[in-house]
Amino acid sequence: MKPSTPSTPHSSPPNTAPGQWTDARLEILVGIMLRTGVLLAAAIVLFGGIIYLVHSHGPRPDYASFHAEPLQLITLSGILHGVAALNPESIIMLGLLVLIATPVARVVMCVVGFLFERDRLYVAVSSIVLAILLYSLFLHK
């Protein structure tokens, strides 16, 4: 990377108009969105974690054998109800949902970005990825 141009490492090709959509501009927007998402998720998880620690007095939980987490912590409605009741574990799960949503939002941004670039092939490619993600999040058993 050339040190003398730190502000425009991703400079557009000379034939690009300033307001035009390019891959470079899309990537920068995506990068900002991902960082914001992960910081928000981390803040929610930290908040839930602190409440959890303040309220926990017993010995460490035992994770040596696997029992699936209860329904209230694995369904969206269960988690949201728990958050409303300020249940610390539900708040942590809300943070994780935000975290899982950030890469999905990234793909949505790419679909829109490629639409603006009028690149039909990549609108299709990113829509396929989005469809797989939505299937895995909502339908897959």
Add this chain to the structure above:
Amino acid sequence: MTALEFSLILLISSIAAGLLGALSGLGGGVVIVPLLTILFHVDIHYAIGASLVSVIATSSGAAAAYVREGFSNIRVGMFLEIATTLGALLGAWLTTRVPTHSIGFVFGLVLLYSAYSSIKQHHEVITQRPDPLALRLSLKGSLPTGPGCCQDYVAQRVPAGFGLMTLAGTLSGLLGIGSGAVKVIAMDQAMRLPFKVSTTTSNFMIGVTAAASAGLYLRSGYLAPALVFPVMLGVLLGSLLGSRLLARVHVRTLKIVFALVIVALGIEMIVNSLAGKL
């Protein structure tokens, strides 16, 4: 041990795992799963759940920094994510079917391979004939190499790369890791993309790949909030710290030390799996 002590110890260990993952270039996941299962006797399903979440966090957290460098290729990443997300669905489904000790065994093998790939000397192979399929899918770009100019590149052997990416996705879903090592092989070795392009694009892909298994992990109850919270925050912190340090430390020596640690963990995972202790 009280819950507070346990969380603090987990937080500190996870910071260390994140640091190690960032400095070795292997990612936090490959360290956190053996750490949780071997040291803290956590069931491997909870361990891969905590790891997968940490992997999403580090991938997204590092993305802004990688974008600034200008090496990653959004089209190559998006196209190959079709393969990795499908693989991840398969891998995550497999975790609910295959016995625990076989997950541990595969994990051990992946650790050994990752250690090898992290110290292997890298040889850049210069592009020959571009794959027509790559041109049709515009899997190409230009690498900022110096002051005025760039080095243009076009992907080779797209089907081989796509196949390897499906494997990378399957391993990611099965083991709760980013499987960055396999992703880099697919792009760098099979598709002959420049190394910098491969590593940075791989980072981008890791988050999307992991998100494809996260839904099934969540519904299968692998995400234990009280366990995940110190692990995710620790790995994120450690990896952000590690990527800052990366510019200042002598990587070669460190890589060899880390490779040895990872070989030890890999052998331990394999032995424990065979002994039925996982």
